[in-house]
Each structure stands twice: as structure tokens, then as C-alpha cells.
Amino acid sequence: MSMTFDDGTFIRNEMAPALPPPTQRIGAVAWMRENLFSGVLNTTLTVLGILLVAWVVPPFIRFMFLDAVWTGENREACLGPQVGACWPFIHAKFGQLIYGFYPIAERWRVDIVFAAGVLLLVPLLVPSLPFKRLTSFLFFVVYPVVAFVLLTGGNIDASAFLLERFGLIGSFVGDAAIGGINLVFWVDYVLTALLAIVAMGGLIALLGGSGRSAALSTFWVFLALGLVIFAWDVDVGLEYVETRQWGGLLVTLVIAVTGIVASLPLGIVLALGRRSQMPIVRLLSVIFIEFWRGVPLITVLFFATYMLPLFLPQGANPDALLRALVGVALFSAAYMAEVVRGGLQAIPKGQYEGAMAMGLTWSQMMRLIILPQALTLVIPGIVNSFISLFKDTTLVLIVSIFDFLGQLRASFTDPNWATPVTLYTGFAFAGVVYFLFCFGMSRYSLFVERRLNTSHRH
Amino acid sequence: MTDLAGPVGGRAKTSFINDPKVRSIGLQLIALVVVVFLGWSFAENARDNLAAQKIATGFGFLDNTSGFGINQTLIPYSETSTYGRAFFVGLLNTILVAVVGIILATIIGFLVGIGRLSKNFVVRTISTVYVEVLRNLPPLFQILFWYLAVLSAMPSPRQSISLFGEVFISNRGIILPRPLFGEGAGIVVWAIGLAVLLVILFRHWSASRQEETGRRLPVLWINLGLLIGLPLVAMIVTGFPISFETPELKGFNFVGGVQVIPEFVALTVALATYTAAFIAENVRSGIQSVSHGQSEAAHSLGLRNGQTLRLVIIPQAMRVIIPPLTSQYLNLTKNSSLAVGIGYPDLVAVFAGTALNQTGQAIEIIAITMGVYLLLSIITATIMNAYNRRVALVER
Numbered sequence: 001m002s003m004t005f006d007d008g009t010f011i012r013n014e015m016a017p018a019l020p021p022p023t024q025r026i027g028a029v030a031w032m033r034e035n036l037f038s039g040v041l042n043t044t045l046t047v048l049g050i051l052l053v054a055w056v057v058p059p060f061i062r063f064m065f066l067d068a069v070w071t072g073e074n075r076e077a078c079l080g081p082q083v084g085a086c087w088p089f090i091h092a093k094f095g096q097l098i099y100g101f102y103p104i105a106e107r108w109r110v111d112i113v114f115a116a117g118v119l120l121l122v123p124l125l126v127p128s129l130p131f132k133r134l135t136s137f138l139f140f141v142v143y144p145v146v147a148f149v150l151l152t153g154g155n156i157d158a159s160a161f162l163l164e165r166f167g168l169i170g171s172f173v174g175d176a177a178i179g180g181i182n183l184v185f186w187v188d189y190v191l192t193a194l195l196a197i198v199a200m201g202g203l204i205a206l207l208g209g210s211g212r213s214a215a216l217s218t219f220w221v222f223l224a225l226g227l228v229i230f231a232w233d234v235d236v237g238l239e240y241v242e243t244r245q246w247g248g249l250l251v252t253l254v255i256a257v258t259g260i261v262a263s264l265p266l267g268i269v270l271a272l273g274r275r276s277q278m279p280i281v282r283l284l285s286v287i288f289i290e291f292w293r294g295v296p297l298i299t300v301l302f303f304a305t306y307m308l309p310l311f312l313p314q315g316a317n318p319d320a321l322l323r324a325l326v327g328v329a330l331f332s333a334a335y336m337a338e339v340v341r342g343g344l345q346a347i348p349k350g351q352y353e354g355a356m357a358m359g360l361t362w363s364q365m366m367r368l369i370i371l372p373q374a375l376t377l378v379i380p381g382i383v384n385s386f387i388s389l390f391k392d393t394t395l396v397l398i399v400s401i402f403d404f405l406g407q408l409r410a411s412f413t414d415p416n417w418a419t420p421v422t423l424y425t426g427f428a429f430a431g432v433v434y435f436l437f438c439f440g441m442s443r444y445s446l447f448v449e450r451r452l453n454t455s456h457r458h
Numbered sequence: 459m460t461d462l463a464g465p466v467g468g469r470a471k472t473s474f475i476n477d478p479k480v481r482s483i484g485l486q487l488i489a490l491v492v493v494v495f496l497g498w499s500f501a502e503n504a505r506d507n508l509a510a511q512k513i514a515t516g517f518g519f520l521d522n523t524s525g526f527g528i529n530q531t532l533i534p535y536s537e538t539s540t541y542g543r544a545f546f547v548g549l550l551n552t553i554l555v556a557v558v559g560i561i562l563a564t565i566i567g568f569l570v571g572i573g574r575l576s577k578n579f580v581v582r583t584i585s586t587v588y589v590e591v592l593r594n595l596p597p598l599f600q601i602l603f604w605y606l607a608v609l610s611a612m613p614s615p616r617q618s619i620s621l622f623g624e625v626f627i628s629n630r631g632i633i634l635p636r637p638l639f640g641e642g643a644g645i646v647v648w649a650i651g652l653a654v655l656l657v658i659l660f661r662h663w664s665a666s667r668q669e670e671t672g673r674r675l676p677v678l679w680i681n682l683g684l685l686i687g688l689p690l691v692a693m694i695v696t697g698f699p700i701s702f703e704t705p706e707l708k709g710f711n712f713v714g715g716v717q718v719i720p721e722f723v724a725l726t727v728a729l730a731t732y733t734a735a736f737i738a739e740n741v742r743s744g745i746q747s748v749s750h751g752q753s754e755a756a757h758s759l760g761l762r763n764g765q766t767l768r769l770v771i772i773p774q775a776m777r778v779i780i781p782p783l784t785s786q787y788l789n790l791t792k793n794s795s796l797a798v799g800i801g802y803p804d805l806v807a808v809f810a811g812t813a814l815n816q817t818g819q820a821i822e823i824i825a826i827t828m829g830v831y832l833l834l835s836i837i838t839a840t841i842m843n844a845y846n847r848r849v850a851l852v853e854r
Contacts, residue, residue: 035579042578049580208474280486284493294835295828296792302810303828306820310507311500391596398798405599412606423610427603431595438594 078419085425093411100247109150153238161188193222243321247402255393262329267336292334300327339381343374383445528803548808556791562730567737592735605724605800631720635702642696649692721802733790744779
């Protein structure tokens with residue numbers, strides 16, 4: 001019973017009836033009610049989503065697996081109603097998609113390069129494995145040199161370094177060649193190196209610096225360069241394969257790896273230049289970085305293909321792939337520089353000051369204190385720019401270099417495999433390949449990010 | 459050796475090349491000399507090469523007759539037009555793709571980005587799959603896919619898919635009805651302009667009114683009414699001067715209507731969906747950057763989910779979203795140069811492609827093309843910096 005007073009106030013003096021127990025709060029039905037069907041909009045979205053999945057997924061699975069043709073010799077196998085993916089087409093074109101027109105007898109060289117790349121990358125990428133310094137040295141320095149020799153066949157036939165260009169060596173040494181190595185070049189190289197070492201040492205000593213250390217560092221530079229040129233020059237007995245015959249995934253990976261290996265050091269240099277106190281160096285770095293970042297890669301490739309040959313001396317006609325590589329490397333270096341700059345800016349000032357207080361020189365400070373921290377911080381960013389670099393390699397097909405996508409497009413025109421499903425099969429295969437590469441890289445970057453997060457949380 | 463330390467207690471006597479100032483000037487001089495030398499030798503080589511290949515120099519070619527046709531022109535253009543005109547045709551085509559693509563990408567990107575944070579499992583999963591798949595496939599691959607696999611697979615014009623009998627989708631592209639402007643159409647256009655102006659004014663007025671009285675007017679409905687009503691009234695008064703020409707199938711193709719070429723559709727759809735995946739991620743991280751307390755406070759004030767999102771979360775998230783959003787817009791514009799892969803006549807395809815092949819004037823043409831994109835980037839960056847300064851949190 002309740003009481004109502006004259007002024008209309010109301011007092012309730014008995015318990016309200018108990019409410020019914022709440023509907024299920026746990027279990028599948030409750031979860032669905034709360035998450036999927038909590039309102040009109042939500043229910044509509046759920047239904048639409050399920051319809052979309054039903055519309056996309058079963059046909060996709062049917063196409064890829066259930067209705068797919070797995071064996072066959074030519075297009076006959078894949079004709080007919082209700083045929084899914086034509087996998088024999090991929091099987092037949094597999095060599096072309098991976099190696100391009102690389103001579104079949106020489107494909108083992110490509111295989112070795114692929115295998116060596118994987119073998120070096122795994123210890124580099126797994127954080128718990130030791131010998132990081134050694135593997136990075138092998139991957140970033142030795143591997144490119146070896147891969148170059150294996151893929152092209154080496155034996156670059158170096159003929160003149162510096163002095164011979166003025167005709168100073170050939171007349172004394174003659175046309176001697178030992179084991180495919182041109183003696184003129186090496187006499188030239190050694191003499192030039194000696195001259196440079198003496199000149200550097202002398203100049204620095206004259207200015208009052210340490211002439212010996214200047215001479216020594218010049219010597220090391222020439223020695224390293226000489227070793228690389230020697231590796232490329234010596235005839236290892238491999239057949240020469242010109243880059244026009246390369247193609248498919250090989251070219252995609254060559255461009256991606258070259259871009260990665262070249263853009264990282266170049267990007268670090270540019271980032272340091274942009275953060276430098278020296279106004280001219282800073283200005284040059286900013287102009288360089290912002291120029292490449294402001295233009296699309298296509299125009300860079302057009303630049304490398306049509307404009308670069310005009311800028312080089314007459315007769316110098318660099319290889320088409322090399323030109324594209326230069327374009328890609330410069331382009332990605334600019335993006336890399338911005339990523340590295342982000343890392344440099346994240347290092348607290350105390351680190352710089354501490355390093356300077358320890359009496360470290362600028363290069364020691366950067367090498368030992370700042371860069372190791374800055375680069376670790378931006379590993380996710382570096383991997384992300386590798387992903388975009390990898391995706392951007394497809395653009396070379398526009399300047400007639402047949403990368404993976406280019407070979408795929410070329411394979412569509414084969415009349416032996418002209419079926420209604422060829423196109424879809426090719427796109428499905430290429431899509432899976434590209435996705436695996438890029439998705440793998442992005443997962444790796446997430447993994448590193450998480451690792452770094454825990455170690456840097458205060 | 460002069461770099462030995464001096465007597466104890468005295469000032470160390472070192473060479474002047476160890477002086478940081480001298481070093482920095484020396485290094486900068488070396489850098490400058492190297493750059494100048496490179497530039498000079500490039501110029502020398504270019505001059506020799508151009509002379510040897512008998513290629514003309516200068517920008518005189520812009521006034522020459524181009525002699526090639528372009529299959530989508532927003533301004534009058536024919537084979538007898540000049541290269542300069544071809545440049546503008548290409549530029550406008552690029553801008554068209556960029557504008558349409560940006561609008562589409564923003565819509566899709568915001569929807570997917572909000573979807574990724576939805577409580578609804580189905581919506582969230584679909585959004586995540588969308589982002590992961592689209593982000594991890596090269597844009598050129600996607601453009602080729604849309605062009606070769608989707609649009610080419612559309613039925614021929616005779617069997618084209620028709621929407622409401624007005625829009626037709628076939629392997630020749632999309633055919634839209636063409637608006638025909640009759641007498642008095644100008645008044646209707648003015649009415650639309652007036653409606654837009656009134657909407658802006660009304661928004662301001664109602665906002666300041668809300669500040670004063672705390673009461674919200676139904677702004678959305680009044681504005682919608684203004685936007686639809688005013689032009690409608692103008693149409694009725696002037697006797698419906700704007701009509702639409704419905705495309706008709708004649709023989710093997712359509713006559714009349716506006717034809718949207720398949721290259722444009724493929725490029726725009728591919729770029730919009732690709733960029734949308736990135737925008738979705740920006741939107742997601744922007745929304746997540748707004749602290750949870752904000753939405754809790756909004757809920758406790760009695761705002762509903764939609765209102766919380768619209769009035770509290772999004773305005774704060776925009777501060778974080780807009781800078782990367784602009785760089786995505788810029789990326790989309792730059793990626794529109796992939797048009798050359800499927801033959802859409804954008805700036806690169808028309809100018810750096812066909813015009814370059816015909817004239818051989820690589821230096822001028824590539825410089826102009828790069829200059830256009832650079833200019834776009836610089837303008838965007840300037841606007842962006844100004845915006846950033848305006849919205850940046852002013853801390854104590």
C-alpha cells in the first residue's frame with residue numbers, strides 16, 4: 001500500500017515487486033545479443049556483413065580449391081563451364097614468373113642467391129640469435145657483391161681506372177691479361193691508390209693533422225674498393241647473363257634488396273646531414289630529401305630511363321636495370337632519411353651531451369651511442385618503408401623491365417593458355433605472393449614494435 | 459708530428475684542422491664543390507649529348523602541334539592542338555582522378571576505420587581483413603586487377619548492367635545521363651549557391667545561439683531542407699530547365715549521356731580503395747588517441763554513442779588524423795601517375811609518355827612533370843603546417 005498526502009506527495013511503503021532475473025549475461029547467445037544484435041543499426045550491419053561474407057568467401061574458396069583444375073598440359077584442361085583456378089597455367093609459367101628469361105641451365109645460380117639471402121636474413125631478423133654484427137656485415141656488404149657475381153657472371157672486364165684514361169699505363173704495360181684480368185687496370189688501380197694515399201697523407205700532414213691516420217684510412221678505402229672490383233673482375237667461369245634476360249620474382253627481389261641495402265646507409269647520411277649544424281650541408285640534404293619525396297616514383301623512373309643517359313658522358317650507356325636501381329635507391333633513400341631522422345630526434349639531448357662529455361669524436365658518438373639507439377627505435381618505420389619499396393618495385397614494368405607483375409602480364413598473352421579463367425588465376429597467384437611478402441614484413445614490424453615497447457616502458 | 463699534447467697545464471697545441479669551426483667550413487666547402495662539379499658536368503654532358511643526338515632544347519615545343527589524340531579530355535582538345543594544351547588536358551585528368559579518388563577514399567576510409575573499432579564482431583573482422591588485404595597488395599597490381607579482371611569482365615554494352623535504366627555499366631565503362639541546361643538554368647544554379655551560403659550562415663548563427671541559450675536547433679534537418687528546398691523551388695518557378703539525356707543503346711554502343719572510360723573507373727576505384735585502407739588506419743589510431751575518459755565523461759553526461767562519437771571523439775581525433783590524412787591525399791595524387799600502366803591519359807601518360815616520345819625533349823618534359831608534383835607537395839605541406847599551427851594543443 002502507498003500513502004498519498006494532501007499536497008500530492010507520495011510515499012511508497014512497501015517493497016517494489018522483484019524484477020525478473022536478467023537475461024543471460026554469459027554464453028554464446030548473450031554475447032551475440034550484446035555484440036551483434038544490440039540495436040537496429042547494429043543488427044542491420046551484422047546481417048549485411050554476413051551477407052557480404054557469404055557473397056565473397058564461398059565463391060573464393062570454390063575458385064581457389066574446389067573447382068580448381070590441378071593438372072593439365074594446356075588450355076584444354078581449363079576450358080568448360082564452372083571451372084575454377086587453372087593451376088596448371090601457373091605451373092607451366094612458374095619458371096618465367098620466378099626467373100624471367102634467365103637461361104634455364106643457369107638458374108641454379110639464382111637459386112643459390114635466393115637461398116643465401118634467406119640463410120642470412122633469418123639470423124639477422126630473429127632477435128635471439130647471436131652474431132648480429134657478423135650477419136649484418138655478410139648481408140649488407142658481402143652478399144650484394146657475391147650476388148652480383150653469381151647473377152651476372154662477374155668478369156666485368158675493368159679496363160681503366162683513372163690514369164689509363166689519360167693513356168698513361170697502357171703504353172708501358174701493354175695488353176697483358178692474366179686469367180681474364182686486365183693487367184692495365186690493376187697497375188692503374190694500384191698506382192692511383194698509392195698516389196692518393198701519399199697525397200692524402202701529405203696534405204693532412206702539411207695542414208698539421210695526423211698524416212699517418214689519413215693515409216691509413218685512404219688505404220683501407222682503396223683496399224675495400226679494390227677487393228670488390230677484384231671479385232667482380234676475376235673470371236670465375238660463369239656464363240655472362242645480361243640483365244635483359246632477368247625477370248620475374250628475381251628482378252622484384254633484386255630491386256627490393258638493392259633498394260633496401262643502398263637506401264639504409266644513404267638515408268642515414270642524409271638524415272645526419274639534415275640534422276647537421278652546418279647550414280650548407282643541411283640545405284643540400286633538405287633539398288635532396290624533399291625533392292625525391294615530392295615526386296611520384298614513376299617520374300623518377302622516367303627520369304632514370306630518359307634523362308639520366310643525357311647527363312652521363314657520351315658513350316656511357318648504363319644498363320636499363322641499373323638505371324632503374326639508381327632511381328629506386330635515391331627515391332627510397334629520401335624516405336629512409338625521414339624515418340631515421342625521426343629516430344634521431346627521439347634520442348634525448350643528454351645522450352649527445354654525455355657522449356661529448358666522454359670525449360668521443362662526432363663519428364664515435366654517432367657510431368657508438370646515437371645511431372644504435374635511434375635505429376633500434378625506428379625498426380618498425382624502416383620495415384614499413386621496405387614494404388612500400390617492395391610494393392613500388394612493380395612500377396618498373398612501366399619502363400619495360402619485366403618484374404614479377406610484368407611477367408604475369410606477359411604470360412596472359414600466351415595463346416596456349418588462353419582461357420576465361422587464366423586472368424583470374426594469375427591475379428590470384430600474384431596476389432597471394434605479394435600478400436605473403438608484405439604481410440610477413442608488416443607482422444615482423446609489429447613483432448619488433450611490441451618487443452621494443454616492453455623494453456622501453458618506464 | 460704537431461698533434462702531440464702540449465706541456466702539462468698549458469693549453470694543448472693542436473692543429474687548426476682539429477678546430478670544429480674550420481672543419482665545418484672545410485666540409486661544407488667540399489660538399490659545395492662536389493655538388494657544383496656534378497651539376498656542371500651534368501650540364502656539359504647534357505649539352506654534348508643533345509647536340510650529338512640533334513635534339514632541340516627550350517620550351518618552344520609547347521606551341522607545336524601535338525598530333526596525337528587523347529581519349530578523355532575535360533577541355534576541348536584535338537590532334538591539331540599544341541603540346542601545351544595536351545599538358546593541361548593531362549593535368550586536368552590527373553586532378554579529376556585525384557579529387558574523385560580523395561572523396562571516395564575519405565568516405566571508405568572513415569567507415570572502415572570506425573568499423574575496425576566497432577564492438578560488432580562481424581563488422582570489425584570485415585574491416586580488419588579489408589585493411590590488411592588492401593594495404594599489402596601493390597597499388598599497380600590492384601589497378602591492373604580492376605582494369606583487366608573486373609572491368610574487362612563486365613558484359614558488352616548490349617548486355618550492360620543497368621541501374622534504374624539511367625546508368626549503364628559495361629566493359630566500355632560507365633555511362634551516366636548527361637544534364638542538359640535549358641533556359642533559366644542559371645537561376646537554379648544561383649539558387650544552389652544561395653542555399654549553400656545560407657547553410658553556412660545558419661550553422662554559424664545556430665552555433666552562437668547554442669552558446670548563448672544552450673538550446674540546439676535541428677540544424678541538420680533545416681540545412682537539408684534549405685539545400686533541397688531552395689533549388690527545388692527555383693526549378694518549379696523556372697519550369698524545370700535542367701533535364702537529363704538518358705543514354706540509349708544504338709547498334710553496339712551507347713549514344714548520348716556522359717561516358718566514363720573504364721581506365722578512369724579502374725584507376726579511381728583502385729586508388730580510392732587502396733588509399734582508404736591507409737586512411738582507415740589513420741582514423742583508427744586517431745580515435746584511439748582520444749583518451750577513454752573523454753568517452754566515459756560524454757556517456758555520463760547522457761550523450762548517446764553516436765553523439766559521443768560526433769561531438770566529442772571525432773573533433774579531438776581530427777587533430778591527430780588530419781596530418782597523416784593529407785599525406786595520404788598527396789600519396790593518392792602521386793599514385794595517380796600509375797595511370798600510365800593502364801593507359802589512362804593523366805599528366806605522366808600524356809606528357810611524360812606520348813609527348814616525350816614524340817619530341818625527345820626529355821629534360822624539359824620530365825622537369826615540368828616533376829615540377830607539377832613538387833608544386834602540389836609544397837602547397838599541401840604549407841597548408842598542412844599552417845593548419846597544424848592552428849590546431850596544435852597550446853600547452854601551458
